[in-house]
Amino acid sequence: MYFPMKFIFLFTLSTFFVPSIALKSDSTNPIPSPWPHQFHATTIMNYTGGLRKVDIWYDWPNKKYLHINQYQLGKTLYDIEWDNGTSFYFTLDSTQECTIRHFPVGILRPNWLEGANYMGQRYKDGFLCNVWEKVDFIQYYEDVVTKIPVYWEFYDGLTEHIMTFEVGKVQEDCNKWQAPAYCFKEIEKGKKPLQENSIPSSWEVHDRRFRGDK
Numbered sequence: 309m310y311f312p313m314k315f316i317f318l319f320t321l322s323t324f325f326v327p328s329i330a331l332k333s334d335s336t337n338p339i340p341s342p343w344p345h346q347f348h349a350t351t352i353m354n355y356t357g358g359l360r361k362v363d364i365w366y367d368w369p370n371k372k373y374l375h376i377n378q379y380q381l382g383k384t385l386y387d388i389e390w391d392n393g394t395s396f397y398f399t400l401d402s403t404q405e406c407t408i409r410h411f412p413v414g415i416l417r418p419n420w421l422e423g424a425n426y427m428g429q430r431y432k433d434g435f436l437c438n439v440w441e442k443v444d445f446i447q448y449y450e451d452v453v454t455k456i457p458v459y460w461e462f463y464d465g466l467t468e469h470i471m472t473f474e475v476g477k478v479q480e481d482c483n484k485w486q487a488p489a490y491c492f493k494e495i496e497k498g499k500k501p502l503q504e505n506s507i508p509s510s511w512e513v514h515d516r517r518f519r520g521d522k
């Protein structure tokens with residue numbers, strides 16, 4: 309009786325080892341490229357607020373992050389994010405809208421995709437991509453050959469197609485990084501600084517998602 313028992317025991321153990329061997333081979337999966345420390349991207353975003361062309365200026369060394377959102381046949385909304393958690397959202401037209409938000413975390417780290425689960429390869433927008441997922445947050449598509457992001461999709465339906473991606477490009481125009489005076493006037497006058505309707509809630513949600521998950 310002894311030997312068959314031992315055999316069964318070993319056999320059972322060996323079936324337990326199979327998954328761990330499978331896991332080991334997983335560690336050779338590709339990992340998402342960290343974001344370049346400075347880049348300019350143009351994207352097309354689709355969300356409940358409609359379509360928009362978004363200019364992204366990511367500047368990690370200077371800890372600032374700018375989005376210029378051009379809504380289809382609509383207004384242009386600027387979003388300047390600082391690493392201290394302050395974001396300014398404003399228009400530069402006669403409406404002079406400005407909203408300031410404070411987030412508990414700063415801007416996205418270049419390695420914010422670290423730890424994402426590899427989902428395999430898929431075609432997106434005609435490009436063969438490696439795909440990763442952060443559960444309940446984002447699916448991220450990166451071109452297999454160039455390692456440039458092609459597309460990402462938030463779990464709440466926000467999608468963004470990357471149209472251009474210029475590594476090392478910096479927004480040198482200081483004026484583009486300066487929130488307009490009326491953002492601060494409102495505070496000085498002791499008025500209500502937030503115009504709640506001036507940013508679509510989707511925008512803020514997107515921002516919070518991006519910032520909240522590191």
Ligand SMILES: *[C@@H]1O[C@H](CO)[C@@H](O)[C@H](O)[C@H]1NC(C)=O
Nearest residue numbers: 353354355356358359465467
């Ligand atoms: C934008 O998203 C909506 C909802 O998912 C979809 O119906 C629409 O076709 C999309 N628009 C474009 C241009 O992809």
Ligand SMILES: *[C@@H]1O[C@H](CO)[C@@H](O)[C@H](O)[C@H]1NC(C)=O
Nearest residue numbers: 390391392393394395410487
């Ligand atoms: C964060 O930095 C920006 C830019 O320097 C500044 O305008 C803002 O007041 C700062 N926010 C806080 C809470 O200190």
